[in-house]
Amino acid sequence: MVxxxxxxxxxxxxxxxxxxxxxxxxxxxxxADYPVESIVKKLEKESIQVPPFQRDYIWTHSEASRFVxxxxxxxxxxxxxxxxxxxxxxxxxxxxxxxxxxxxYFYDGIFRRGPASGxxxxxxxxxxxxxxxTYKTLEREDQLRLDDSIIHTTIVKQDDPEGDNSSTYLIxxxxxxxxxxxxxxxxxxxxxxxxLNDVLKELNTNSxxxxxxxxxxxxxxxxxxxxxFFSMYFLSDKYQxxxxxxxxxxxxxxxxxxxxxxxxxxxxxxxxIDVVYKALxxxxxxxxxxxxxxxxxAVMVGAARRLQKGVVTDLNKFKEKYESLLLxxxxxxAYKTATSDAENVKExxxxxxxxxxxx
Numbered sequence: 274m275v276x277x278x279x280x281x282x283x284x285x286x287x288x289x290x291x292x293x294x295x296x297x298x299x300x301x302x303x304x305a306d307y308p309v310e311s312i313v314k315k316l317e318k319e320s321i322q323v324p325p326f327q328r329d330y331i332w333t334h335s336e337a338s339r340f341v342x343x344x345x346x347x348x349x350x351x352x353x354x355x356x357x358x359x360x361x362x363x364x365x366x367x368x369x370x371x372x373x374x375x376x377x378y379f380y381d382g383i384f385r386r387g388p389a390s391g392x393x394x395x396x397x398x399x400x401x402x403x404x405x406x407t408y409k410t411l412e413r414e415d416q417l418r419l420d421d422s423i424i425h426t427t428i429v430k431q432d433d434p435e436g437d438n439s440s441t442y443l444i445x446x447x448x449x450x451x452x453x454x455x456x457x458x459x460x461x462x463x464x465x466x467x468x469l470n471d472v473l474k475e476l477n478t479n480s481x482x483x484x485x486x487x488x489x490x491x492x493x494x495x496x497x498x499x500x501x502f503f504s505m506y507f508l509s510d511k512y513q514x515x516x517x518x519x520x521x522x523x524x525x526x527x528x529x530x531x532x533x534x535x536x537x538x539x540x541x542x543x544x545x546i547d548v549v550y551k552a553l554x555x556x557x558x559x560x561x562x563x564x565x566x567x568x569x570x571a572v573m574v575g576a577a578r579r580l581q582k583g584v585v586t587d588l589n590k591f592k593e594k595y596e597s598l599l600l601x602x603x604x605x606x607a608y609k610t611a612t613s614d615a616e617n618v619k620e621x622x623x624x625x626x627x628x629x630x631x632x
Contacts, residue, residue, distance in 0.1 A: 278401055278555055279530075281446045281486050281487040281488070281490065281494075281495075281563070281564050282563040282564070283494050283498075283563060283564045283565075283566055284335075284563045284564070284566065285494075285565075285567075285612075286563045286564035286566075286609070286610070286611070286613070287516035287517075287566065287567075287568065287613035288611040288631075290338065294362060297303060301429070301430045302427055302428065302429045302430070303304055303427075303428055304425060304426065304428075305426045305428055305488075306423045306424075306426070306630060307424050307426055307502055307564065308420060308422065308424075309344065309376055309419055309421070309422045309423075309424060309620070310419075310420035310421070310422060311422055312376060313377055313380045316373060316376075316377045317377070319363070320361070320363050320364065321354075321355065321366065321373070321374070322363050322364070322365055323374065324365045329386075330370065330371065330374045330385065330386050331371065332340065332371045332374075332375060332388070333384065333386070334384055334389065334394075334397050335397050335398040335424060336371075337371075337378065337379070337384070337394075338397045338398060339369075339398065339399060340372055340375050341376070341379050341399075341419070341509070342396065342399040342400065342403055344418075344422040345357060345403060345411075345415055345418060345419055346400075347418070347422075349427075350372065350424070351372070352369070352425035352426060352427060352429050352593070353366065353369025353372060353373060353424060353426050353427070353584055354366075354367040354368040354369060354426075354429065355367060355369075355426055355427070355428050355429070355430055356428070356430070357429070357430045359430070359498075359517075360529075362410075364428065365466075368431070372424070373424075374395050375461060375569065376613070378410050379394050379408050381394070382394055382407050382408060382409060386428045391480065394407060394408075396406055396480050400514070401591075403415075404629050408611050415523070422524065431630075436500075447534060456493060456494075457494040457517055457520075458492070458493035458494070458496050458497040458500070459492075459493055461476070461497075461500075461520065461521060461524050462493070462496075465521070465524035465525055466527050467528040467529050467530075468528070468529050468530045468535065469527050469528050469530060469538075470523060470531070472535050472538050472539065473496050473499050473500060475494070475539075476499050476538070476542050476543070477489070477495055477499060477525060479494050479543060479546055480501075480548050481547055481550035481551075482495070482542075482546050482550075484550065484555050485546070485549075485550060485555055485557050485558065485564070486564065494603050495522075496571075497520065498547050498569055498626045499542060499629060500510055500520055500523065500524065501516075501520060501542070501566065501569070501570050502542065502545075502569070502570060502573045502574065502577075503520055503527075503533070503538060503542075504520055504522070504523035504525060504543065505570045505574050505618075506573075506574050506577055506578075506623065507523065507527075507532070507574075507620065508523055508526070509618070509619075509622055512615055512619070513615060514544075514613045514614060514615055515613055516613040517611075536629070541577055544577070545573050545576045545577040545619035546573070547631050548580065548585045548591065549572065549573070549576055550589070550590040551588055552585075552588040552589075552592045552595065557572070558572060560605075560608070561601050565608055566612070567608035567609075567612040567617075567621060568599075568606070568608050569619075570584050570621075570622075570629075571604075571607075571608065571621040571622055571624070571625035572595065572598075572625050574622050574623075574625060574626065575622070575625030575626045575627075575628060575630075575631055576591075576627045577628070578626050578629070579626075579629040579630055579632060582630075585629075585632055587632055590632050591629065591632055594628045594629055594632060595628070597628065598624060598625060602625045603619060603622075603624065604621065604625075607621035607624070608621055609618040
């Protein structure tokens with residue numbers, strides 16, 4: 274039994290298999306030198322957006338203060354990377370959240386992290402003439418100097434291939450290499466933020482899924498597995514390695530629920546996970562000690578395809594078919610070895626579909 278207080282161990286061989294996303298891109302990029310005052314206004318209007326699910330603001334009060342001080346002193350500061358969303362024309366922050374949020378908080382007058390959160394943003398551990406100053410209490414010439422300070426911005430837009438915005442994923446992945454590196458699903462949630470994210474979060478609270486998976490994953494692996502199920506169910510005929518890129522494709526394909534609606538996704542996942550849990554309890558997808566991602570995608574797709582014909586009433590038969598499936602040498606090979614290879618993905622989905630279709 275998986276305790277809800279313990280984060281699950283998940284075996285996912287595809288994490289080892291898909292080191293590279295083998296795309297070549299046509300990307301338009303250009304520089305834009307924005308004054309600080311303009312950037313802050315764009316953040317307030319959300320025409321520059323720090324996407325949901327990005328890592329938290331982590332700078333300390335002193336770090337944020339020293340960044341503001343650098344601009345007041347006329348020192349050069351690192352630029353930021355933004356990606357243009359063609360649907361909304363908004364700019365998405367790929368790299369530079371800490372700097373941009375620091376400026377926003379300073380202009381707002383309120384610091385928003387740690388022990389100082391909610392308190393007045395007074396500059397701290399800076400040169401004497403700025404120590405204890407807020408934006409409003411700066412000398413007028415210092416306010417103007419800060420307002421007119423330039424943040425160099427690189428704006429990128431993917432022109433080819435169209436639709437998936439996967440280059441932004443790669444840029445984000447490569448730029449976020451210092452400190453705690455983001456996990457794949459965290460990056461997807463940043464780049465492909467939209468209504469599909471909301472549905473994934475909602476479905477991740479399903480009580481049967483939580484009993485099978487355990488504690489919510491700090492790596493967002495539970496969210497990724499739900500995405501993996503939808504990707505396999507709807508787009509398995511288009512599957513190509515690596516798995517990472519395939520999941521990106523579905524996130525882009527159905528980002529705003531224009532291909533598969535929220536209600537369709539809710540019904541599909543809930544009905545499949547419910548019959549799996551009722552038949553197999555917390556042991557579902559655990560051929561050994563840990564939850565196996567390849568067993569998960571195959572069994573969930575097989576169960577969902579069977580449910581197209583109607584409700585499964587013989588849960589004992591479902592359990593027998595599941596246990597027999599795990600004993601098959603060909604299925605074991607497909608969920609243990611090179612699990613992101615197209616041949617193995619196709620094989621395990623076929624075997625699971627065949628196992629449950631006659632119930």
